Amino acid sequence: MNIDLLIDARWIVPVEPVGVVLENHAVAIDAGKIVALMPRAAAAEAFTPRVHRRLDRHVLIPGLINLHTHAAMSLLRGLADDLPLREWLENHIWPAEGRHVSAQFVYDGTRLAAAEMLRGGITCFNDMYFYPKAAADAAVAAGIRAAIGIVSFDFPTPYAADPDDYLLKGLAARDALRDEPLISFCLAPHAPYTVGDRNFARVLTLAEQIDAPIHVHIHETAHEIEESIKVHGVRPLARLHRLGLLSPGLIGVHAVHLTGDEIALLAAHGCSLAHCPTSNLKLASGIAPVSELLHAGVNVGLGTDGAASNNRLDLFQEMRLAALLAKGVSGRADVLGAHQALHMATLGGARALGLDAKTGSLLPGKAADLCAVAFDDLALSPCFDPVSHLVYVAGREHVSDVWVDGQARVEQRLLLGIDESELIKLAALWQNKICPRDVT
Numbered sequence: 001m002n003i004d005l006l007i008d009a010r011w012i013v014p015v016e017p018v019g020v021v022l023e024n025h026a027v028a029i030d031a032g033k034i035v036a037l038m039p040r041a042a043a044a045e046a047f048t049p050r051v052h053r054r055l056d057r058h059v060l061i062p063g064l065i066n067l068h069t070h071a072a073m074s075l076l077r078g079l080a081d082d083l084p085l086r087e088w089l090e091n092h093i094w095p096a097e098g099r100h101v102s103a104q105f106v107y108d109g110t111r112l113a114a115a116e117m118l119r120g121g122i123t124c125f126n127d128m129y130f131y132p133k134a135a136a137d138a139a140v141a142a143g144i145r146a147a148i149g150i151v152s153f154d155f156p157t158p159y160a161a162d163p164d165d166y167l168l169k170g171l172a173a174r175d176a177l178r179d180e181p182l183i184s185f186c187l188a189p190h191a192p193y194t195v196g197d198r199n200f201a202r203v204l205t206l207a208e209q210i211d212a213p214i215h216v217h218i219h220e221t222a223h224e225i226e227e228s229i230k231v232h233g234v235r236p237l238a239r240l241h242r243l244g245l246l247s248p249g250l251i252g253v254h255a256v257h258l259t260g261d262e263i264a265l266l267a268a269h270g271c272s273l274a275h276c277p278t279s280n281l282k283l284a285s286g287i288a289p290v291s292e293l294l295h296a297g298v299n300v301g302l303g304t305d306g307a308a309s310n311n312r313l314d315l316f317q318e319m320r321l322a323a324l325l326a327k328g329v330s331g332r333a334d335v336l337g338a339h340q341a342l343h344m345a346t347l348g349g350a351r352a353l354g355l356d357a358k359t360g361s362l363l364p365g366k367a368a369d370l371c372a373v374a375f376d377d378l379a380l381s382p383c384f385d386p387v388s389h390l391v392y393v394a395g396r397e398h399v400s401d402v403w404v405d406g407q408a409r410v411e412q413r414l415l416l417g418i419d420e421s422e423l424i425k426l427a428a429l430w431q432n433k434i435c436p437r438d439v440t
C-alpha cells in the first residue's frame with residue numbers, strides 16, 4: 001500500500017492502551033492520519049512510503065497538549081516577576097495589556113509562542129486571550145493545532161466593550177475560521193471574580209448551542225475563595241455549580257484550593273482540570289491536590305499558563321514538576337508515576353478539549369500529531385525505561401522531530417516554515433515598545 005510517511009522508532013509509546021511501550025515498531029501515516037502501528041519489518045513489507053524516517057535512537061510519543069495558556073503573553077515574558085497573582089495582574093499585567101494589546105500584538109505573540117511550543121514537542125494548545133481571530137490566524141500560520149478561547153470579562157477592555165461584545169467578537173472569529181482543520185473553539189470566561197452570574201449564564205447557553213467546552217480559571221488563590229464567600233455567599237465552585245456550569249464540558253484551570261467535597265463534586269460531574277504547577281508555584285498560589293483528583297477519577301491535563309507567569313512554555317518541565325510535587329506533598333513516592341504524567345500531558349488534555357477522537361494518543365484513525373525525542377545523549381544513557389526517562393530526565397531540548405496532522409513542523413531540531421530570527425527581531429521590537437514605561 002502506498003502511504004505518505006513511515007516512521008521507524010526504537011520505542012513508540014502510544015499512551016493508549018495505558019502503559020504500553022512498543023520496541024522497534026513503525027507508525028504508518030497517510031493523508032495526515034495514523035494508518036497502523038506494527039513491527040518495523042512487517043511495516044516495511046506492508047507499506048511503500050513516499051518518505052521513510054528512521055529514528056533509531058528515539059522514542060516516539062503523541063504530540064503534547066498544552067491545556068491552558070495565554071499564548072500572546074510571550075511578549076510579556078519576564079515583565080513582572082516574583083509577585084503574587086493579584087498584585088501581578090492588577091498592578092502590572094492588566095495595565096500593560098491595556099496599553100499594548102492589539103490584534104497585531106496577539107498575532108506576533110502567538111506566533112512566538114507557537115514556535116516555542118512546537119520546538120518543545122507541543123502540537124496543540126488551549127488558548128485564552130483577547131483577539132481570538134489573531135491568535136487563530138497565528139496558529140494556522142505556524143501549523144499548530146489550537147483550541148481558541150472565546151473570552152469574556154464583565155468589564156471593558158480595548159478589545160471589547162461589554163459581555164455581549166466579547167461573545168460576538170469570539171463568534172465572529174469562530175465563523176471566520178470554520179474551515180480550518182487545526183482550529184476549534186472553547187468558551188473562555190476569565191474567572192469567577194471577573195465574570196458575573198448573567199455573563200456566566202450567557203456563556204453556558206452559547207457553549208451548549210455551539211457544543212464547545214468552557215475553559216475558566218477557578219480556585220487559583222485563597223483570596224479568590226474568601227472574596228466569593230463575601231460577595232456571593234458561596235465558594236466559586238459552588239457558584240458555578242449553582243449556575244449549571246459543572247459538566248464534562250468544563251475545564252477548570254488551576255484548582256489549587258479544593259476541599260474533599262469539591263473534588264468529589266468535580267468527579268461526579270465529569271469535569272476536567274488543567275494543572276499548571278509552575279505558574280501556581282511562581283505566583284505563590286499553592287499546589288493543586290492532583291493525586292487526590294486523579295484518585296477520585298477527575299480527568300487532569302497539564303498547562304503552562306502564559307509565559308508571563310511561568311516563564312516557559314515547556315510541558316517536559318510541567319510533567320516532571322507535576323510528578324515530583326504530587327509525591328512530595330503526599331509523602332508517597334508511588335503517586336503520579338511517569339506513565340500518568342505523560343497521560344496528563346497528552347490524552348488528558350485531548351479528553352478535556354473533546355478532541356480525543358482526533359489526537360492525544362497514537363491509535364489508528366487519529367491525526368498524526370507526533371513528537372520524537374532523541375535519546376542520543378549521555379544524560380539519557382543507559383535507558384531501562386523510556387517513559388521514565390521522558391518524564392524524569394529528558395527536556396524539550398531533546399525533541400528532534402514534530403508532526404502536526406502528518407505535516408513535519410520540526411525536523412532534526414529545526415522549525416520548518418518558521419523563521420526563528422525574524423521572531424526574535426519581532427520580540428525585540430515589542431520589547432522596545434513595552435519598556436521602559438511598563439517596568440515599575
Ligand SMILES: CSC[C@H]1O[C@@H](n2cnc3c(O)ncnc32)[C@H](O)[C@@H]1O
Pocket residue numbers: 070085089093094097128129130151152153190191217220279305306309
Ligand atoms: C481574558 S484574556 C486572559 C486574561 O487572563 C490573564 N491571566 C493570565 N494568567 C492568569 C492567571 O494565572 N490567573 C488569572 N488571570 C490570568 C491575562 O493577563 C488576561 O488578562
Ligand SMILES: [Zn+2]
Pocket residue numbers: 068069070217253305306
Ligand atoms: Zn491562565
